[in-house]
Amino acid sequence: MPSFQTSPGTRDILPPQAGRWRALNAVFAGVVESAGFECVIPPMFEDLGVFLRLGDATDVVTKEMYDFEDKGGRRVALRPEHTAGICRSFAQHRPTTPWKVWYSGSNFRYEKAQAGRYRQFDQVGIEVLGSTDALLDVEVISLGWRFFQELGMSSVLLMVNSLGDLADRERYIDALRAYFVTHSESLSAESRATLERNPLRVLDSKRPQDKSVIAGAPTINDFLSDEAREHFSLVCRGLDQLSIPYAVNTGLVRGLDYYQRTVFEFVSTALDSAQTAVGGGGRYDGLVEDLGGPATPGVGFAMGVDRTLLACDAEGVFLAGDAPLDAFIIDVTDGFAALRIADRLRAAGFRVDRAFDGRSMKAQMKVADRSGAQVAIIIGSDEAAAHSCTLRDLGTSEQRLVLEADLVENLSALVGSRTPRRTTS
RNA sequence: GUGGGCGUAGCUCAGUUGGUUAGAGCGCCAGGUUGUGGUCCUGGAGGUCGGGGGUUCGAGACCCCUCGUUCACCCCA
Numbered sequence: 221m222p223s224f225q226t227s228p229g230t231r232d233i234l235p236p237q238a239g240r241w242r243a244l245n246a247v248f249a250g251v252v253e254s255a256g257f258e259c260v261i262p263p264m265f266e267d268l269g270v271f272l273r274l275g276d277a278t279d280v281v282t283k284e285m286y287d288f289e290d291k292g293g294r295r296v297a298l299r300p301e302h303t304a305g306i307c308r309s310f311a312q313h314r315p316t317t318p319w320k321v322w323y324s325g326s327n328f329r330y331e332k333a334q335a336g337r338y339r340q341f342d343q344v345g346i347e348v349l350g351s352t353d354a355l356l357d358v359e360v361i362s363l364g365w366r367f368f369q370e371l372g373m374s375s376v377l378l379m380v381n382s383l384g385d386l387a388d389r390e391r392y393i394d395a396l397r398a399y400f401v402t403h404s405e406s407l408s409a410e411s412r413a414t415l416e417r418n419p420l421r422v423l424d425s426k427r428p429q430d431k432s433v434i435a436g437a438p439t440i441n442d443f444l445s446d447e448a449r450e451h452f453s454l455v456c457r458g459l460d461q462l463s464i465p466y467a468v469n470t471g472l473v474r475g476l477d478y479y480q481r482t483v484f485e486f487v488s489t490a491l492d493s494a495q496t497a498v499g500g501g502g503r504y505d506g507l508v509e510d511l512g513g514p515a516t517p518g519v520g521f522a523m524g525v526d527r528t529l530l531a532c533d534a535e536g537v538f539l540a541g542d543a544p545l546d547a548f549i550i551d552v553t554d555g556f557a558a559l560r561i562a563d564r565l566r567a568a569g570f571r572v573d574r575a576f577d578g579r580s581m582k583a584q585m586k587v588a589d590r591s592g593a594q595v596a597i598i599i600g601s602d603e604a605a606a607h608s609c610t611l612r613d614l615g616t617s618e619q620r621l622v623l624e625a626d627l628v629e630n631l632s633a634l635v636g637s638r639t640p641r642r643t644t645s
Numbered sequence: 646g647u648g649g650g651c652g653u654a655g656c657u658c659a660g661u662u663g664g665u666u667a668g669a670g671c672g673c674c675a676g677g678u679u680g681u682g683g684u685c686c687u688g689g690a691g692g693u694c695g696g697g698g699g700u701u702c703g704a705g706a707c708c709c710c711u712c713g714u715u716c717a718c719c720c721c722a
Contacts, residue, residue: 225713228713228714278720278721279719279720279721280720280721283646283719283720284720284721301722327722329720329721329722331646331720331721332647332719333646333714333715334715334716334717334718335715335716335717336721336722337720337721337722338722341722342722343722345722366710389717392653410718410719413719414719414720421720424720424721426718426720473671474721475720475721475722476721485722486722491680493716493717494716494717494718495721495722496683497721497722498722500722522722523722524721525722526722527722528722550680550681550682552680580675580679580680581680581681581682582676582678582680582681582682583674583675584681584682585681585682585683586682586683587682588681588682589682589684590682595650598680598681600680600681600682601680610680610681612681613680614682614683616681617681617683619681
């Protein structure tokens with residue numbers, strides 16, 4: 221057992237899995253940049269106060285925050301999500317609206333790890349600040365949908381709901397509390413405790429005992445203002461226009477307090493663990509103001525990278541790996557030819573690796589084979605004497621002798637031409 | 646934070662009611678093939694059996710503690 225290993229809830233993303241993460245990020249960036257979103261990179265930690273706006277009744281704030289005092293006596297916290305930091309950033313820099321940004325990075329929550337849930341977890345997401353347009357909600361949702369489509373997933377379901385405006389929501393919470401209180405003897409002990417803190421969360425209970433009580437609970441529908449109802453109706457009509465399938469789920473409440481009006485969640489039916497939500501988001505019109513900025517509406521989503529890849533595994537899709545090598549150089553002389561040729565071919569734009577430690581030709585050939593390279597470039601004493609090398613196609617096993625001076629041309633013929641890398645000389 | 650399962654080689658796992666030097670497959674290294682990979686054959690390296698304590702003549706196995714991991718709850722991506 222080594223002296224050190226990863227801390228609980230964290231892990232090393234090793235190749236080839238790490239290559240898949242980068243590929244997923246690339247797919248995401250491609251989707252959202254096609255809609256005019258630009259990348260933003262906020263800090264990983266912020267003043268604790270930024271995150272306290274997520275809601276003092278939420279677990280994210282009350283027990284999962286990775287907070288600490290730094291050497292200057294500041295109370296800071298590792299971000300548990302990106303949205304609050306991005307709203308703080310907006311309030312600080314006041315960019316022109318609508319501000320359409322995307323991000324990719326780690327978040328931190330002090331929870332006990334389980335399938336699809338880690339203390340350090342990655343999300344990709346988008347936020348739009350400065351517009352109340354319901355069709356913007358649709359655009360945001362549609363980009364999330366397209367992301368899963370481009371990964372090749374077919375197990376993703378979209379659930380939408382409206383939490384109404386602040387006043388609607390408060391009236392609803394009151395009604396919900398009153399209802400649950402009168403039925404509290406039928407509720408589980410856990411749900412009774414939840415009821416004290418946040419009646420909305422009781423709707424999320426997965427305990428069978430609570431099912432019937434929840435089924436009879438008042439729904440948010442009856443409490444929506446005319447404006448909120450119209451907004452939600454536009455969202456649904458927009459999704460219809462794009463032929464994006466969805467289900468209205470009046471029990472969908474989301475875990476953070478800042479949501480208003482539209483909320484949505486993407487769940488994967490391919491996941492059989494307890495965590496099936498691969499992403500979610502909604503509208504948060506009061507958050508920027510809460511953080512001391514101008515009253516600014518906002519809408520966005522975050523997708524869990526880990527869970528999305530788990531769902532891809534379960535579906536057997538998006539099995540992207542790292543790009544293979546073009547060539548592997550085998551030098552059984554003094555190694556200088558490999559050194560020289562590798563440098564030249566890389567400058568010419570090829571992906572090239574080689575062996576070290578003066579191993580036997582057989583050993584180097586095995587490494588070349590495992591590397592996935594298409595071509596082996598072999599330099600033995602005969603080739604070295606003739607300023608040449610043997611090009612062996614590892615797929616067909618055909619090989620021929622070429623002059624070192626003609627190497628780029630001959631390799632191009634086998635693996636295709638490449639664009640030379642930029643040099644300063 | 647609470648509860649259950651599991652910790653034996655790099656990986657996946659065997660290991661009988663406690664009984665000699667702890668095994669297999671895959672992977673890795675070397676050789677067969679002194680200039681050629683993917684197949685095959687042979688050999689080799691690699692383990693304080695998660696850690697600590699206890700029971701016993703004797704513990705990988707049994708007991709306690711601890712750490713880690715995993716699944717679930719809480720909650721969430």
